[in-house]
Amino acid sequence: MxxxxxxxxxxxxxxxxxxxxxxxxxxxxxxxxxxxxxxxxxxxxxxxxxxxxxxxxxxxxxxxxxxxxxxxxxxxxxxxxxNVDYVSARSAARLGIWRRQAEIKALCQSSRTVRHFLPIIPSGLLQTADYARSVLTPAIESDPARDVERAVSSRMDAHEVLDDETRSFHFLLSEQAVRLKQAPASVMVEQLRHMAEVSERPNVDLAILPNSASITSPPLNIFVVYDERLVTVEMFSGTVALRDYRDISHHLNIFNYFRERAASNAEAREILASVAGEFEREPE
Structure with missing residues (x-):
């Protein structure tokens, strides 16, 4: 790399x-x-x-x-x-992970259409503060240290890009991404309900690939496509940015493949409500 x-x-x-x-x-x-x-x-x-x-x-x-x-x-x-950039997770943490949140906000502000492919976790633009705090807190021994509260604050600040209805945001999640318990049950319920609310925005398309969907290509990585000029791909070790038009086209094809098999609008909100209900029924 x-x-x-x-x-x-x-x-x-x-x-x-x-x-x-x-x-x-x-x-x-x-x-x-x-x-x-x-x-x-x-x-x-x-x-x-x-x-x-x-x-x-x-x-x-x-x-x-x-x-x-x-x-x-x-x-x-x-x-x-x-045309390939790589920023390791350790470098990002050393510089301040909150800076990465500010960069994401700036990228969104310079784009008309942003597509998020999210097989493991909801985008930071969809996260509540409590959920973000949970997932940003280091949990693995080798995870780099970070200023969690500043990162959460920066992530919440980035949410204002959703208010600009001249920009469109497409969030494509797997059902696993909304089911994986990455925070306490009460926080998960709040997170799922928040996502359902965001999906009602006129400039937001939120779709969920159900576990029952028939797919022949595995959803491997989180990636975000900014217009047709940049793709960022997230891995455990860091983030790769791709600018080659062939890489961008390939990732758009991947996005479209899974989007065609996903539930959206009312059907997506039904999945969110169902999973939220399961978390609500969990014993304290």
Whole structure:
């Protein structure tokens, strides 16, 4: 997996390679920009390493430079590597996990459509404070320490993005994600009822993949797709950000596959109510 220093080196090498290829072709930045249908300022930012070019950008530059197909392969692989970010859970905790919540809020504010695939746990945008406090509190011996209360406060602050009805939010959960007891029963009841309330918002689509659904592909990871420009994938060890349009397209296909098999609207709320009832009947 990529580490921050390697990511910076990969991006610097890609920028230098593209700059060298342009010069070898005898083209100015302005001429290349015209051929690639890009602005000269964007070409300059890419070649200086100030902007990470998308894989599509690099493909257009390769075409404009008339680079042979066999010579494109390594450069495109470098572009794909440059479009992957990895932040370990330990690094995030060291910097302050509350910062990650602020980043998520900013990503939502810069997007029109946000799709959450949630096979294990509800999104932070759906969580009550008590539920968030429970899941953010370290439970495994090797879990990094964190300022739980500040993280909870930041997560609750992010909820205001849901108030902007010009943005649409799609939450796709597995039934397991709402059944898994990640907090005391009373907190689980409150959490499930809160999710049902959020699902009534006009800009929210909340769907649940029932345990009875017939699927042939396993729901492996939590991921979020921001418009069609970025995917973040969560793992135990950290978070990966993908910007390659092929990765984004693949994750949209995954989302659509499970969404077609999920219950939504009144049916989803019935599942939430049923699971909440089961938690209510648990002995204290």
């Amino acid at each position: 990529l580490e921050p220093d390697n990511e910076k080196r990969d991006r610097k090498d890609l920028a230098a390679t593209l700059r060298h290829m342009r010069r070898a072709a005898g083209l100015s930045g302005e001429r290349l920009a015209a051929r690639a249908a890009m602005s000269q300022s964007k070409i300059s930012r890419i070649e200086s390493g100030r902007t990470i070019p998308s894989v599509a950008d690099v493909e257009r530059i390769m075409l404009a430079l008339e680079v042979p197909a066999d010579a494109q392969r390594d450069i495109l692989e470098a572009a794909r590597a440059a």
